[in-house]
Amino acid sequence: MRTIQNSSGPISDSETSGEAGSFTASFTGKEYYHELINRANTVPLLKLFKHYSLRLDDNNRRIVCPFSSHQGGRESSGSFYFYPQTNTFWCFGCKTGVAPCDLIAGLDNCSKVKAAMKILELFGDDTDDDNIFDRQMFTKKLEIMMEFSTVVREFSQANPDHKAQCFIEHICSVYDELNLKHKDFSNEALRRVVDQLKEEISSYNV
Ligand SMILES: [Zn+2]
Known part of the structure; x- marks a missing residue:
């Protein structure tokens, strides 16, 4: 999973190498x-929160971290923050963020490319x-x-x-x-x- 430190870096080889x-x-x-x-990543996080039944919106911007990788899914302090203005999120517990693809990659435990495909499939019209x-x-x-x-x-x-x-x-x-x-x-x-x-x-x- 990607963390904020390298969110602007190149995506890993495992995501880019094709059969060729x-x-x-x-x-x-x-x-x-x-x-x-x-x-x-231009799809509003709000759409994804709703799809995954995460109770985050413009008013409630903090929840218990939904990632199973965070304390085996038993995080309880509410370290997960949503930033509507920048369409980003950050969990201060497992240090995970920031964009829609990172969210889906974390929730579905898949690569960012797979996450992107899923997002576009679900919400392609909202880009x-x-x-x-x-x-x-x-x-x-x-x-x-x-x-x-x-x-x-x-x-x-x-x-x-x-x-x-x-x-x-x-x-x-x-x-x-x-x-x-x-x-x-x-x-x-x-x-x-x-x-x-x-x-x-x-x-x-x-
Ligand atoms: Zn977390």
């Missing part, structure tokens, strides 16, 4: 999961989007990224030899570099890059 191997995590995994977690257009752009972007990720994974699985792995790693690093240089890639630009890289992958000679 570690190098692909750098361009799909991390970015994708960070977006997922950030998005889920704090600027507008619906942004959300559609975001969804489209994820689709393109996941599509590329699939092509890379399939190639990687079909060509386990060293030369092919070097090749696909190179393709991924090109993709990484382009994405770093153009942080605000439009979906059209991303589409062009992905199509071009896919073409290179498909023309690879074993």
